[in-house]
Amino acid sequence: xxxxxxxxxxxxxxxxxxxxxxxxxxxxxxxxxxxxxxxxxxxxxxxxxxxxxxxxxxxxxxxxxxxxxxxxxxxxxxxxxxxxxxxxxxxxxxxxxxxxxxxxxxxxxxxxxxxxxxxxxxxxxxxxxxxxxxxxxxxxxxxxxxxxxxxxxxxxxxxxxxxxxxxxxxxxxxxxxxxxx
Amino acid sequence: xxxxxxxxxxxxxxxxxxxxxxxxxxxxxxxxxxxxxxxxxxxxxxxxxxxxxxxxxxxxxxxxxxxxxxxxxxxxxxxxxxxxxxxxxxxxxxxxxxxxxxxxxxxxxxxxxxxxxxxxxxxxxxxxxxxxxxxxxxxxxxxxxxxxxxxxxxxxxxxxxxxxxxxxxxxxxxxxxxxxxxxxxxxxxxxxxxxxxxxxxxxxxxxxxxxxxxxxxxxxxxxxxxxxxxxxxxxxxxxxxxxxxxxxxxxxxxxxxxxxxxxxxxxxxxxxxxxxxxxxxxxxxxxxxxxxxxxxxxxxxxxxxxxxxxxxxxxxxxxxxxxxxxxxxxxxxxxxxxxxxxxxxxxxxxxxxxxxxxxxxxxxxxxxxxxxxxxxxxxxxxxxxxxxxxxxxxxxxxxxxxxxxxxx
Ligand SMILES: Nc1nc2c(ncn2[C@@H]2O[C@H](COP(=O)(O)OP(=O)(O)O)[C@@H](O)[C@H]2O)c(=O)[nH]1
Ligand SMILES: [Mg+2]
Numbered sequence: 001x002x003x004x005x006x007x008x009x010x011x012x013x014x015x016x017x018x019x020x021x022x023x024x025x026x027x028x029x030x031x032x033x034x035x036x037x038x039x040x041x042x043x044x045x046x047x048x049x050x051x052x053x054x055x056x057x058x059x060x061x062x063x064x065x066x067x068x069x070x071x072x073x074x075x076x077x078x079x080x081x082x083x084x085x086x087x088x089x090x091x092x093x094x095x096x097x098x099x100x101x102x103x104x105x106x107x108x109x110x111x112x113x114x115x116x117x118x119x120x121x122x123x124x125x126x127x128x129x130x131x132x133x134x135x136x137x138x139x140x141x142x143x144x145x146x147x148x149x150x151x152x153x154x155x156x157x158x159x160x161x162x163x164x165x166x167x168x169x170x171x172x173x174x175x176x177x178x179x180x181x
Numbered sequence: 182x183x184x185x186x187x188x189x190x191x192x193x194x195x196x197x198x199x200x201x202x203x204x205x206x207x208x209x210x211x212x213x214x215x216x217x218x219x220x221x222x223x224x225x226x227x228x229x230x231x232x233x234x235x236x237x238x239x240x241x242x243x244x245x246x247x248x249x250x251x252x253x254x255x256x257x258x259x260x261x262x263x264x265x266x267x268x269x270x271x272x273x274x275x276x277x278x279x280x281x282x283x284x285x286x287x288x289x290x291x292x293x294x295x296x297x298x299x300x301x302x303x304x305x306x307x308x309x310x311x312x313x314x315x316x317x318x319x320x321x322x323x324x325x326x327x328x329x330x331x332x333x334x335x336x337x338x339x340x341x342x343x344x345x346x347x348x349x350x351x352x353x354x355x356x357x358x359x360x361x362x363x364x365x366x367x368x369x370x371x372x373x374x375x376x377x378x379x380x381x382x383x384x385x386x387x388x389x390x391x392x393x394x395x396x397x398x399x400x401x402x403x404x405x406x407x408x409x410x411x412x413x414x415x416x417x418x419x420x421x422x423x424x425x426x427x428x429x430x431x432x433x434x435x436x437x438x439x440x441x442x443x444x445x446x447x448x449x450x451x452x453x454x455x456x457x458x459x460x461x462x463x464x465x466x467x468x469x470x471x472x473x474x475x476x477x478x479x480x481x482x483x484x485x486x487x488x489x490x491x492x493x494x495x496x497x498x499x500x501x502x503x504x505x506x507x508x509x510x511x512x513x514x515x516x517x518x519x520x521x522x523x524x525x526x527x528x529x530x531x532x533x534x535x536x537x538x539x540x541x542x543x544x545x546x547x548x549x550x551x552x553x554x555x556x557x558x559x560x561x562x563x564x565x566x567x568x569x570x571x572x573x574x575x576x577x578x579x580x581x582x583x584x585x586x587x588x589x
Contacts, residue, residue: 004578005333023586057581067208080207106421119207133423138499147520149500160504162586163513167503169583172515173573174533178511 005064006165007082008051010091011102015124015155016067017135023051024065024162052177082113087168091155092122094136095129100140105144107146120168122153122160188217189285192224196234207277213500216281226284229265231256231453240349251287253280285387362483372491381541385486385549387441389413389434390476394549396449397469400546406452411442419458423469426460430469438480452564474506474546481545483538485526496556501547509546510539516547521570523556534571549572 008016051067068081082088090106092099103121108116123137137150149167154161170176193204202309208216220226229240231254244253252360266280371377376399385391392409393416399419400407409416413434417426427434460466485491497519503512514533518524526544530537546554573579 004575038561055582055585057578058586059331061578061581062576063582069202078401080203083207134502135423135499142499147497147500149516149552151500151504152502153504163504163508164530166513166583166586167500167517169579170513171520173579174518174521175572176576176583178514178583 003062003064004057005066005085005109006087006089006168007066007068007085007113008089008091009068009078009106011093011096011106013096014091014093015122015153018155019063019089019122019153019161020051020053022155022158023055024057026043026054045070071080078109078113082110085113085117087163087172088116088119089166089168090119091153092121092123093125094123094132095125099123099132100132100137103137103140104144107144116172118168119148120164120165120171121148121150122155123150124155126152127154188215188345188495189281189288190219190220190223190225191216191281192219192227193230194221194227195230195236195239196228197230197233199286200230206273216551221247224554225288226251226253228253228255228280245506251284253284270523300424362536362538362542364538366547367483367541370537378491381484381538382487382489383480383484384441385480387438388441388480389442390473390480391438391486392447392449393473397473399449399451403455404449406456406458408450408452409447410450412449413437417452417458418469419466424466425469425472426458426464426466429463430467431465435476435479438476439482444488468505470502470550471506471551476500477546478507478542478550483542485545486543486548488546489526490555491527494525494526494556495519495544495553496523497547497553499552509543511535513545515540515543518570519553 008020010016051065053065055063055065057063066081066085067118068078088110090103090110092102092106107119110119114177121137123134134150134152141148141150149171150165151160151164153168155161190436191204191208193201196204197346205218208218222505224247227250228242229252230236231240240252240254243250253268254265255268257269266404268276268280268282370381386395389411392411396407396409396416397418400418401423405420406420409418414428416434418424419426479573497516500516500520501512503516510532515529515533518529518533524532526537526540529535529540533540542555
């Protein structure tokens with residue numbers, strides 16, 4: 001059984017937990033369960049701050065979806081969390097005071113990982129606040145020389161989250177075949 | 182028990198929940214068979230976070246109770262006072278792995294003397310932002326230059342009046358839109374044959390798409406609302422919100438996509454910005470981008486605007502907002518390819534092994550909104566001639582995932 005993982009990051013309230021559950025096979029397993037699988041001796045389960053979901057790919061392979069704890073402070077765990085990851089999904093909450101600053105912050109934090117893989121950005125809560133618009137995000141990215149997918153995403157909608165992940169996959173390998181669509 | 186086969190038991194002490202859960206993930210992902218997390222009293226090795234509240238006292242207690250247990254201390258500071266393996270935060274994977282190996286060695290050595298404190302050196306955290314090169318300015322295919330970004334931003338903040346109409350029309354699901362394009366038509370397409378080339382080009386400036394495009398970019402550039410008149414009911418473009426006010430029954434506009442209109446039949450008028458822009462009784466408000474995208478796609482029908490160069494590399498300037506527009510066939514792949522490496526229309530079809538007309542359709546829709554442009558810098562020219570994208574080592578896995586994303 002080989003495990004692959006996609007990391008979801010972004011500020012608190014951006015929809016990481018919701019997005020992961022939108023595409024997970026089962027309601028996301030709380031990491032408590034992972035913990036008890038790992039260490040049977042450990043009776044006390046801790047509520048764990050990471051989100052976790054899975055997508056079964058075939059008999060041998062499983063995709064794991066990890067959400068980072070959305071804390072903006074200095075965080076030394078991210079290096080560990082991303083190791084072996086195939087790509088990053090960055091979710092941004094359009095209602096926050098300065099979502100561009102959030103974007104710059106998270107792209108900066110994960111720069112090494114992004115350089116090795118790819119990133120796709122989903123802007124959530126646009127139904128609640130439509131400005132700034134997607135174009136404005138691109139303008140900021142353009143200044144940094146970045147051409148990356150930025151979609152209007154409702155984390156509750158599987159369609160939106162799926163498309164974001166597809167964009168991530170095609171960015172990693174445009175030669176992938178589309179399944180008849 | 183044989184030390185080499187049984188996993189080493191690790192206790193993680195004094196940590197925030199988040200730190201703790203990350204260690205769990207780490208052990209689970211990377212070294213399931215070598216290490217497990219356990220309680221303090223059954224551990225072989227302990228990892229202690231020295232930045233926590235009362236960490237020093239906790240460490241003292243721990244040393245008293247488990248004097249033989251090797252420990253790994255993690256901290257933001259340099260403090261090397263304790264005989265332990267030390268890792269400075271932020272913790273990098275390599276550092277943690279080698280610290281664990283060191284601690285394991287100590288575990289296997291009979292304790293004769295107190296080993297000295299060691300620090301695992303790891304590369305400093307990198308400072309990140311703004312080191313990437315600036316992007317080349319977007320190349321525009323029509324004469325209208327979009328306004329500088331700052332003005333656009335200023336303009337948009339005031340406009341929330343029509344937000345309630347957002348996506349009132351569904352731009353996403355109309356199979357008829359991906360209407361029959363006989364993809365065999367372009368199977369033997371030769372761009373050097375002017376007759377064949379002409380068959381796959383159309384006079385975009387003389388279509389509703391072309392006029393709308395011109396009106397839209399005029400509105401954005403002039404920062405003024407614009408009305409587009411012709412044989413259709415007037416279409417008002419609201420520059421601030423990037424929306425348009427049209428008759429409710431706007432769908433028949435798409436049906437005009439196959440017609441050519443003479444300049445004399447069409448007018449583009451700038452409106453006074455103070456004029457009332459509330460939609461009338463039989464009108465509705467739509468987002469402009471998805472409307473133009475769809476109109477261009479319909480007008481294209483697998484063709485490209487006149488004077489399009491079939492063999493010049495095309496680059497992606499901006500990813501279309503694919504969750505809110507129609508994803509034309511293979512659009513994500515084409516966008517991803519052009520973002521990675523400017524590629525001509527002809528080469529795109531052959532690299533991706535897809536029908537040329539699907540490339541044309543995506544190109545036409547994307548170029549109408551300035552999402553793509555010919556790559557004119559020298560750098561783009563050269564990369565376009567280098568071999569196409571490499572196969573990703575996980576392609577098979579990605580393929581499975583794509584199938585899963587489609588299926589339910
Ligand atoms: N209105 C609206 N709510 C959303 C959207 N995306 C997510 N939410 C909601 O926002 C809340 C916060 O999401 P959550 O997944 O907990 O965010 P997290 O902190 O990043 O894990 C939840 O109640 C979601 O249902 C969106 O696009 N629009
Ligand atoms: Mg959450």
